[in-house]
Amino acid sequence: MIELTDVTKDYPMGEVVYRALRGVDVRIDEREYVAITGASGSGKSTLMHVIGALHRPTSGTALFDNDDLGRLSREELARIRNEKIGFIFQQFYLLARSTALQNVELPMAYAGVRPKERRGRALACLERVGLGGFTHHRPTQLSGGQSQRVAIARALANSPRLILGDEPTGNLDSHTSEEIIRLFSSLHDEGRTVVIVTHEQEIARLADREIVLRDGRIEEDRHGIA
Amino acid sequence: MGLLEMLRTSLTALRAHKLRTSLSVLGIVIGVAAVVAIIAIVNGATADMKEQIAGLGMRTITISIFPQAMQSAASVRTLTEELTTDLEAAPSVSQVVPTASGQGSAVIGGETYQVSMVGVTPDYQELFDGFYASSGRFLHPLDDDRKVVVLGAGVAEDYFGDSDPVGQRLKLEISNQETAFRIIGVMSERGRVGYQNLDDTVYIPLSTLQILSGSRQFSSYIAQAADEEVVEQAAIEIETILDEKLATTTTSMFDGRGFGLTVISSSGGRAVASRAPYTVQVQKEAIETYEESVNTMTFILGGVGAISLLVGGIGIMNIMLVSVTERTREIGIRMAIGGRPRDIRAQFLVEAILICFLGGLLGLGIGWLCAWLGAGIGDWPFVISVYPALLACGFSLLIGMVFGLYPALRASKLDPVEALRYE
Numbered sequence: 001m002i003e004l005t006d007v008t009k010d011y012p013m014g015e016v017v018y019r020a021l022r023g024v025d026v027r028i029d030e031r032e033y034v035a036i037t038g039a040s041g042s043g044k045s046t047l048m049h050v051i052g053a054l055h056r057p058t059s060g061t062a063l064f065d066n067d068d069l070g071r072l073s074r075e076e077l078a079r080i081r082n083e084k085i086g087f088i089f090q091q092f093y094l095l096a097r098s099t100a101l102q103n104v105e106l107p108m109a110y111a112g113v114r115p116k117e118r119r120g121r122a123l124a125c126l127e128r129v130g131l132g133g134f135t136h137h138r139p140t141q142l143s144g145g146q147s148q149r150v151a152i153a154r155a156l157a158n159s160p161r162l163i164l165g166d167e168p169t170g171n172l173d174s175h176t177s178e179e180i181i182r183l184f185s186s187l188h189d190e191g192r193t194v195v196i197v198t199h200e201q202e203i204a205r206l207a208d209r210e211i212v213l214r215d216g217r218i219e220e221d222r223h224g225i226a
Numbered sequence: 227m228g229l230l231e232m233l234r235t236s237l238t239a240l241r242a243h244k245l246r247t248s249l250s251v252l253g254i255v256i257g258v259a260a261v262v263a264i265i266a267i268v269n270g271a272t273a274d275m276k277e278q279i280a281g282l283g284m285r286t287i288t289i290s291i292f293p294q295a296m297q298s299a300a301s302v303r304t305l306t307e308e309l310t311t312d313l314e315a316a317p318s319v320s321q322v323v324p325t326a327s328g329q330g331s332a333v334i335g336g337e338t339y340q341v342s343m344v345g346v347t348p349d350y351q352e353l354f355d356g357f358y359a360s361s362g363r364f365l366h367p368l369d370d371d372r373k374v375v376v377l378g379a380g381v382a383e384d385y386f387g388d389s390d391p392v393g394q395r396l397k398l399e400i401s402n403q404e405t406a407f408r409i410i411g412v413m414s415e416r417g418r419v420g421y422q423n424l425d426d427t428v429y430i431p432l433s434t435l436q437i438l439s440g441s442r443q444f445s446s447y448i449a450q451a452a453d454e455e456v457v458e459q460a461a462i463e464i465e466t467i468l469d470e471k472l473a474t475t476t477t478s479m480f481d482g483r484g485f486g487l488t489v490i491s492s493s494g495g496r497a498v499a500s501r502a503p504y505t506v507q508v509q510k511e512a513i514e515t516y517e518e519s520v521n522t523m524t525f526i527l528g529g530v531g532a533i534s535l536l537v538g539g540i541g542i543m544n545i546m547l548v549s550v551t552e553r554t555r556e557i558g559i560r561m562a563i564g565g566r567p568r569d570i571r572a573q574f575l576v577e578a579i580l581i582c583f584l585g586g587l588l589g590l591g592i593g594w595l596c597a598w599l600g601a602g603i604g605d606w607p608f609v610i611s612v613y614p615a616l617l618a619c620g621f622s623l624l625i626g627m628v629f630g631l632y633p634a635l636r637a638s639k640l641d642p643v644e645a646l647r648y649e
Contacts, residue, residue, distance in 0.1 A: 054562065054642050075566045082564020093559045093646065097238055109227045110564045154563065 001162065001193055002028040002051055007060035008216075009046050020046040022216035023060070028195065030161070033188040035204035036197045038213035045166060047213060048197045052085055052164045053077045082110050086155025086163045090170035092147040094139040100126060100150045101135040107157040125153035129183060145176035152183055163187050165196040169203065181206060227569055229576070236577040239549070250545035251585035253538025254625065258589025258618045259596065261531035265614040266597030267604075268524050272517070274606035278418050279513050284454050285320075286353075287461050288512075289313075289447040289468070291504045303436050305471075306445060312467050313449060318460035321450040323349045326435050332428065333397035333404060334385045341381060342427045343398065345435030353448055354419060362392035362411030370433040375407040379415040380425035398428070400438040461506050468504050535621065538585070539629040546578050546633035557637055558645030571638035578630020579623055586622025590615055 009021040020043045028034055028051070038044045049055040050062050053069055056077070062069040064080060072080070081087070094103050104122040113121070126132055129149040139147055148168060155163060165184060169177035181203055188194045196203065204210045212220035240247045306324050313322040326345040331338050344350075351357055351364045358364070364376055375396065382391050391412060397404045407430065416424040451460035550557070557570055594610065601608035 049643050052562075075568065078561065078564055078566035078569075081562065082566075087562050089562075089646070093555070093562070095556060095559060097242055106560070107563045109231060110560075110566070110569060112227075115231075158564070 001030045001032075001065060002026075003061075003063040004050065004057075005061045005063075007050060007057040007062055009043075009050060009055060010058045011046075020216055021050070021057070024213075024216075024218055026211060026218060026221070028193065030193055031188075031191055032193055032195075033185075033206075033208040034193075034195045035207035035210045036195065036213065037199060037201075037204050037210055038219070040199070042213040043216040044197045044213045046216075047211075048164055048166055048195065051162075051195060052087060053080045078110075082107055083158055084160050084162055086152075086158070086160040088148070088151050088155050088163065088165040088168045090167040092139070092144075092151045092171075094147055094150055094154075096139050099136045099138055100131060100142070100153075103139075103150055104154045104157050107154060111158050113158075122153070122157060125156045126150070128156065129153045143176075144172050145179060148172060148176075148180050149183070152180070152187075156187075160192070162193045162195065165194070165198075167198055168196065169198070169200065177203075227572075232573050232576045233580060235573060236580045239553075239577060240581060243549075246545065247581060250541050251538075251581050251588070253534060253541045254582050254585030254622055255538075255589040255592065257531050257534035257536075257538050258586045258622055259593040260534060261528060261621075262590050262593025262614055262618050263596035263600070264524065264527045264531065266594060266609060266611070267600045268520055269609040269611060270597065270601050270606040271604060272520055273609060274604075275516055276513055279509055279516070283353075283450070284509050285451045285457060286509050287319075287449040287451060287457065287464060288507045288509075289449060289464060289504060290507075291445050291447075291468075291472070302445070303433065306432070306436070309447065309468075309471060312471060313447065313464055316460065316463040316467060318452050318456040318463055319449050320452045321349065321352075323347055323353060323448045324432055324445065325350060325448060326432055326439075326445045327422075328400075328435075328439065331399045332385075333399070338399075339385065341398075342422075343400070343435070344422075344427050344429055345432035346429050347432050350429070350448075353450070354416060354424065356414065357416045357424060358414050359411040360414045361390055362409070364411055364413070365429065365431055369410075369431050371437065372431060373405060373407045373434060374410045374431065376411040376413060376429040377409060378413050378423075378425040378427045378429070380423070381428055382412040398430070400435065403438065405438060457508050457510065461508050465506055468506070472503060535625060539582075539625040542578055542581060542626065543629040543633060545581075546574060546630055547636070549577070550574060550633050550637045553637075554640065554645045554648035557640050558642050558648065561640070561642035562646060567638035570640075571634045574634035574637045575627065575630045578633065579626030582622040582626030582630075583619065586619050589622070590618050593618070 004024055004026045007021055007024045008019060011018045011020055022043075024043075024047060026047075036044045036047055046055070050057050050069070051064075053064060053072075054077075056062075056070050056072075060070075065084070067076075067080065069077065069080075094100075095106070098106070101119070101122050104125050105118045108118040108121060123132070123135065126135055129152050131146060131149050131153065134142065134146060134150075137146075139150070142150065148171075163184070168184070169180050172180060177200075184194055184196060185206060194207075196207065198204055208223065210220070210222045211218055212222075310322050310324050313319055324347060328343055330341060330343040332341045332343075333339075346365065348365045348367055348369075359376065360379065361382075362376070365374070375398070377386075377391060385391075385396075386394070391409045394409050395406050396409060397406050399405075413424070413429075418424070449460065449464060451457040557565075560570060560573075561567075598608050
């Protein structure tokens with residue numbers, strides 16, 4: 001599904017250029033459950049942004065379903081994010097002025113799904129994450145755990161094959177974290193590819209595979225820990 | 227994402243900042259209101275003025291001779307008769323009616339009122355359709371030199387109310403001298419014609435007025451050309467006759483004081499500064515002159531409105547840039563979940579256009595309200611025209627597009643990851 005070959009990623013930081021990834025080779029197959037770990041500044045978020053088609057690599061190739069992400073336009077990258085990827089972020093990133101339902105509907109709106117069908121599917125997604133009764137709540141009326149569930153429902157809206165979590169439990173207490181991680185595991189059980197960036201070992205241990213980054217390189221790539 | 231949805235999203239965003247939105251749209255509102263009001267007021271006033279001028283008839287030529295050209299009461303009288311005969315003899319002229327007008331006061335039942343007084347010949351009545359005596363009669367050639375008066379409908383109603391004034395007496399003050407007149411008739415309502423309101427006037431025989439006022443008066447002639455085609459020809463003939471006549475009759479008129487009058491010449495709107503002691507005005511030219519000055523006014527005021535719209539547009543751009551910055555994170559979220567750059571661009575563009583359009587509508591309403599109030603004050607018809615309304619709405623849409631484009635482009639060019647991290 002995803003194949004990175006000698007990927008580097010530079011960020012200009014004022015005068016100097018910061019190299020966040022320094023030649024990463026990794027292959028993630030369909031239905032894998034992967035945790036990306038590493039100390040802060042190790043490049044794990046950058047790696048996720050490249051995998052998630054949010055950033056094009058500076059050099060090397062990043063293939064997503066055999067599409068070279070480095071050669072796609074911004075419009076085409078947006079299309080891939082919309083159809084094939086569901087993002088879940090540490091800060092939830094819900095639209096504050098929209099209800100839970102509207103937030104979940106948004107990716108479908110960008111995909112051009114008709115309003116009627118959109119509503120039905122959004123309701124099903126909220127049902128799926130256990131928030132059937134919170135459709136008209138706004139993010140400010142929701143707890144952290146509930147907000148993250150809305151975000152997961154939104155990630156599921158267009159039935160993507162890849163779920164990307166960037167420290168999805170970073171802002172949650174341990175009990176809620178557990179529930180959210182269980183949700184991730186069930187998404188994997190349903191046949192989706194799941195990639196989670198985390199610095200928590202307990203979460204990484206649940207995955208089938210752990211990729212450890214250090215200074216922009218893969219330090220370790222362990223399979224079958226679960 | 228459909229247009230309807232983007233409109234809804236935009237409305238939500240605008241509603242979240244009601245005060246800011248209202249303030250930022252003020253420039254557009256004022257600009258559109260100004261343009262719409264100006265156009266409507268000018269249209270109304272023009273329609274009114276045209277109707278009044280045209281009310282005299284397109285064949286009409288107005289001749290005014292200045293008092294300095296005349297000498298004594300006797301010579302005024304002789305000159306008037308001669309001029310009338312001479313002018314009527316001109317091939318393109320069918321009728322000439324001499325008049326003399328002046329402000330005076332009337333004493334009715336012990337009270338003094340200001341009235342406009344016109345000395346006319348019996349032919350005067352024939353100049354206007356639907357102008358007849360509703361009570362009593364109009365002046366007759368046998369009334370010459372007699373102290374009789376015919377009242378306009380408004381004067382009769384104002385000063386006599388329901389009672390019939392015919393047969394009653396009133397005193398008119400002419401040349402500081404009060405003279406008693408007998409009322410012999412009241413005219414039908416006819417309203418304004420040209421620059422004069424026929425209803426608010428009292429009519430006395432021209433000969434009587436000339437005797438009482440002496441030479442210091444303005445005398446005019448209303449001439450009718452044989453038909454509309456020869457109006458300009460008639461005006462030229464009249465000028466020729468006046469030049470001859472006044473030059474031979476009065477030697478003291480070019481006494482070096484210099485009148486510096488403008489003659490609106492008959493030959494195609496050519497205005498020539500001249501020392502001629504008269505003016506000859508053709509109705510068509512009067513309308514053209516009026517329209518010219520109205521056009522200049524419209525142009526200037528329209529320009530002011532356009533500048534206001536421009537300033538309003540810059541205000542919109544400013545507020546949209548602020549909005550893009552403020553909503554950087556929202557833009558990042560939208561991009562992360564699959565909003566394409568063009569979706570983001572369209573959203574902000576729709577928002578800018580929507581603000582401007584709403585401002586335009588509001589401005590249109592306010593503009594019409596001002597025009598309606600203006601029509602009430604100025605006593606002209608309130609003309610609502612579709613064209614300026616469409617223009618105003620179209621123009622505000624255009625401003626939204628032009629000034630919303632740059633902020634929208636900026637929003638669409640944001641990097642999704644950086645936008646998400648923006649605090």
